[in-house]
Amino acid sequence: MPHRHETGENIINLSSATIAQKNFTVLKMVDLHIQKGKFCYLIGKTGSGKSSLLKTLYGHIPLAGGEGSVAGFDLAKLRTSQIPDLRRRLGIVFQDFQLLPDRTVEKNLKFVLQATGWTDKVKMDDRINEVLESVGMKTKKHKMPHELSGGEQQRVAIARALLNHPELILADEPTGNLDPETSNEIMTLLKKVAVENHAAVVMATHDYHMIQNFPGEAIRCEDGNVSVLDTAELFE
Ligand SMILES: Nc1ncnc2c1ncn2[C@@H]1O[C@H](COP(=O)(O)OP(=O)(O)OP(=O)(O)O)[C@@H](O)[C@H]1O
Numbered sequence: 001m002p003h004r005h006e007t008g009e010n011i012i013n014l015s016s017a018t019i020a021q022k023n024f025t026v027l028k029m030v031d032l033h034i035q036k037g038k039f040c041y042l043i044g045k046t047g048s049g050k051s052s053l054l055k056t057l058y059g060h061i062p063l064a065g066g067e068g069s070v071a072g073f074d075l076a077k078l079r080t081s082q083i084p085d086l087r088r089r090l091g092i093v094f095q096d097f098q099l100l101p102d103r104t105v106e107k108n109l110k111f112v113l114q115a116t117g118w119t120d121k122v123k124m125d126d127r128i129n130e131v132l133e134s135v136g137m138k139t140k141k142h143k144m145p146h147e148l149s150g151g152e153q154q155r156v157a158i159a160r161a162l163l164n165h166p167e168l169i170l171a172d173e174p175t176g177n178l179d180p181e182t183s184n185e186i187m188t189l190l191k192k193v194a195v196e197n198h199a200a201v202v203m204a205t206h207d208y209h210m211i212q213n214f215p216g217e218a219i220r221c222e223d224g225n226v227s228v229l230d231t232a233e234l235f236e
Pocket residue numbers: 021022024026044045046047048049050051052053221
């Protein structure tokens with residue numbers, strides 16, 4: 001189970017951590033240790049704190065207590081100026097894709113590369129082709145987001161998440177807007193790119209059919225606490 005591994009091998013370490021929205025404590029005494037390269041679900045009822053936990057991990061809300069590190073960044077001491085550096089080490093995928101609607105797939109990806117310090121045009125083009133190839137979208141790079149299906153848009157969003165070789169992909173309900181068949185395709189893709197890129201994945205989901213189809217480990221938010229379990233336990 002993920003919480004038993006040594007600190008140095010972990011991409012996420014939370015110890016006695018408090019996760020809070022404004023002054024409202026969502027989760028407390030959180031101990032969570034996720035090994036590099038692990039695939040982990042994040043489950044729990046609506047309002048149980050899944051999104052708040054992910055937001056703390058990507059520096060959108062501050063750690064409200066205890067200790068925490070993500071990809072080597074100390075969350076308790078994280079300065080605003082370090083947040084872009086942290087984000088560069090992570091890939092983030094959302095339920096609603098969040099592609100820029102006014103530009104092509106290629107320009108969506110180029111925008112991220114430029115915003116994260118890339119300048120060499122040939123290297124940018126090569127990286128864009130590489131990530132689009134890995135999600136099966138290379139032939140669609142001149143399409144606008146509205147010309148793509150939901151599943152295709154999510155493939156592009158996954159490609160975007162991969163651009164800077166993340167060690168950790170955080171995915172908040174990435175299949176929440178997709179039909180079951182497309183959800184399975186996206187899940188298969190996420191698992192494939194995680195292995196290819198040696199990236200860990202923490203994926204929040206409500207979708208128990210998918211968890212049943214793709215068993216694994218899960219972090220569960222419940223009653224203000226976090227526990228780790230094997231998804232097989234959910235269906236006993
Ligand atoms: N911006 C905010 N200000 C104050 N409280 C918030 C804020 N966002 C969320 N909360 C509260 O924090 C708690 C956890 O919310 P969170 O969005 O993390 O849950 P969740 O498990 O991701 O739910 P869902 O599955 O519905 O997305 C909820 O009680 C929610 O009302």
